[in-house]
Amino acid sequence: MPQPKDYYELLGLPRNASVDAIRKAYFKAARQLHPDRNEAPGETELFLDIQEAYEVLADPQRRAQYDTRLPPGQRASLPVVERILYSRQTLLRLKEQQLVYVLLNYAVPSDGGSIVAPPLNLCLVLDRSTSMRGANMDMVKATAIQIMRRLRPQDTFSVVAFSDRAETVIPATHNSEPGKLEARIQMLQTGGGTEIFQGLDFGFTEVQRNLKRGSVNHIILLTDGRTYGDEEQCLKLAEMAAAKGVGISGLGIGHDWNDALLDDLAKRTGGSSIFVAQPQEIEQLLIEKFNHLWQVYAEETSLEFELPEGVKLCYAFRLQPEAGLLTQESPIRLGPILHDQGLRVLMEFLIGPQALQKDGVIFLEGQLSLSILALTAQPEPLPVRLRCGLADKAGSEPPPPEVVEALSRLTLYRLQEQARLEAEAGDIDQASRHLERLATHLLERGERGLAKTVMLEAENLKKDHVISKAGGKQIKYGTRSLLMAGTAKDKI
Amino acid sequence: MITCPNCKNQEVPGAIFCSECGTQLIEGASARTHEISTAEGKQIKTSDTTVFPKPPPMAPDSWISLHMVDSGQILTLTERSEFTLGRVAEGQPIMPDIDLTPYNAYAQGVSRLHAVIKLVHEKIIVMDLGSSNGTYVNGNHLAPYVESPLTHGDVLYLGKLKVQVLFGEKQTEKG
Structure with a gap:
């Protein structure tokens, strides 16, 4: 037949x-x-x-x-495995607002195909401002070369360097003459200021030359400085990049870079922002990021949704694969689903009495669209509907341990976030109290090093009335990495 | 609204952690942290009460035992005539004589230095040490830093942690 x-x-x-x-x-x-x-x-x-x-x-x-x-195995199968956990099964019939937490999990189905690293279309955007001189630049060069040597013929790679203006060091290429290209990276000189938009703009141009479905299109920005006056342009570019399926991830080196901007770029494109405390860490973190890109199963994951009246999404945070704050407005770019790590997002909803229906509450209605790299025909967006029942009395069922554990870690992150906001607003007492509480919790978790940093900052804060740039970043990214530790296998 | 047992902050119903101080607001499903401190806590403190060759209920020279009602365990106190109760928090200089961390003290709202039990002139006395969540004897709230007598079988609440006091033989005979 x-x-x-x-x-x-x-x-x-x-x-x-x-x-x-x-x-x-x-x-x-x-x-x-x-x-x-x-x-x-x-x-x-x-x-x-x-x-x-x-x-x-x-x-x-x-x-x-x-x-x-149809032959078996070819029947309709969902492109991803979805698992949704709620902090509570039922809401209460209350006249006041109430909270519910939702943990979204999306993973690769077991028959998700063999793990073939997708082709990469990657641009490294390197800050070569004066402050990068020395160990930072040396490490960046060495790592860029290392990455270049690992590329396969199907990958596209480009390098852009920027200070006050940008230049394309290596135009988008299939790596035909590695030796010659390596020399170009070696010859990079430091000097000048930091204008991130210039770099991103050039980088985006290079990535667009080889924009292809089925490949991972990504810009990795490495910077140690603060850009002045062009943040808005950077963010606009990020939106454009996201619309074309290009992700932007930032590695911030040292203590002077603008973490808010890098977070924002990541948030808008589904990328990540990474803190590099020491030049020695550049290699490890950049290679790690690179390896993540090779594990991508699905990208351009975007959650479009509508909230009924009386419902507010207060917080959305990606726990896995790379911890990061997400936007609260539709569409949320969730970031990639990796072969070896599913996507986990924790959300906090505030639900007002006007949203309560007769027998339940649908507090989010929307769809998750995604692009699976190995497929030519893309799946329909997955409908996403979050709902809870309604009851008069509180149920005795405790929230799932997974949710509690994730939340306990997120609470720490939010404590430092709160402290930083308060410190900026000049509310020193509140800020230092929050830091002290954070330190107590960190000690309970056995995170002595981080707790000590937090205690030091609390003292500094009382003395100097500001959180130091160095300490602030260490605490922020330290508590953030706790979130990732919590989602990986048990640490202890 | 629900109230955080630790800092009295008002939280929206459904909250699982206090946004102000990070305390877990729901019981049960306690996070892994407590287990870690349990292991350490055991090593640090209760050793001098549990290592005895003769196991509880009563060692002959003991004047009091604490019956942890929720777990059913009995701590026998000996040798000294005064014991402070609380929980060990890492990095804090405060060290209570009896560390209640293994009995979920943190989640139950026990302060680091919560209360003291002492033997004075053959009488057993309890005093709250200015704890956040208070000490209760048989449901009656104790004013902080005021001594009050205990009798055999009294139930103490340290925050929400339920502890029954059992007097040693010497004491019960006299009492």
Whole structure:
């Protein structure tokens, strides 16, 4: 018996495509292949095939029958495994606001295909301002070369260096003459100021030369400084990059860089921002980031949603693969799902009495769209609906330990966040109290080193009325890395 | 609104951790941290009460035992005539004589230095040491730094931690 024609493949659809999507795909294909317009040999047959495919798939009965004839393993399967945990199953019928926490987990299904590293389309944007002179620049150069040597023929790589202005050191290339290119990196000189937008702009141009579906398009920014006056432009560029499926991740070296900006760039593009305390760490952290990109299973994950009246999303935080604050507005760019690490996002919702319906609350309605690198035909967006029941009395069921554990760590991160905001606003007493409490919790967790840093900052704060740049970053990224530790295997 | 047992901050219903001081607000599902401190706590403190060759309920020269009602364990106190109760917090210079960390003291709202029990002129006395969540005897709140007598079988609340006091043989005979 001949293999039945794969109607889904013909229309470029996933196996769980909706009727609507099938109709749209058919019309699109039919317009292109209609015999009146196409005289190329063979296309009329193709047109007939598409008609046949449409007739079968548009009819639910015939489609179901057809589906059973498909070879096993080719039947409709979800592109990702979804698991949603709620801090509570039921909300209370209250006249006041109440909180609910949701932990979203998205992982690669067990039949998610072999782990073939996707092609990379990567641009390194390097800060070569005066302050990078010495160990920082040496490490950056060495690591860039190391990364270049690991690239495969299918990868595209480019390097941009910037100070007050930017230059393309290595244009987007398939790494044909590594020796010559390495020399170009070696010859980089430091000097000048820091204008991040210049660098990003050049980097984005390079990445766009080879923009391809199915590859990981990413800009990695390395900087040790603060950019002045062009933050807005940077953020606008990030939006444009995100729209084209380009992620931006930042590595901030030392203590003077603008963590808020790097966080913001990451937030808008689904990238990450990483703190590099010492030049010696540049290599490890950059390679780690690079390895993450090679593990990408799905990217451009974007959660579009609507909240009913009375519901507020107060906080959204990615715990895994790389901890980072997310936006609270739709769409949220969640960042990639990796082969070896699923995506975990913790959200806090504040629910007002007006959102309570008769027998439950739907507090988020939306969809998760994503792009799976190994597939040519992209799946339909996954519907996401968060809902709780309603009761008059509080249930005795404790929240899932996984949620509690994640929240306990996030609480620490938020304490330092609060302290920093208060310190900036000049509320020194509050800020130092929060830092002291944070230190107590850190000690309880056995994080002595970090606790000591926090205590020191609390003392500094009382004396100098500011949190030092160095301490502030150590505490922020220290508590953030605790979040990641918590999601990996148990540490102890 | 719910109130944080540690800092009295008002939290929205459904909150699991206090946004002000980071204290866990719900019982049960206690995070891993407590287990770590449990192990350390055991090594640090209760050793002088549990290492005795003769196990509880009563060692002959003991004047008092503490019955941890929730866990059912009995701590027998000997040798000294005064014991401070509390929990060991790392990095804090305060060291209570009896560390209640293994009995979930943190989650139950026990202060680091919560109360003292002493034997004075053959009488057993309890005194709150200015704890955050107070000390209660049979449900009656004790004013801080005021001594009050105890009798055999009294139930003490240190915050929410329930402890029954059992007098040693010498004491019960006299009492």
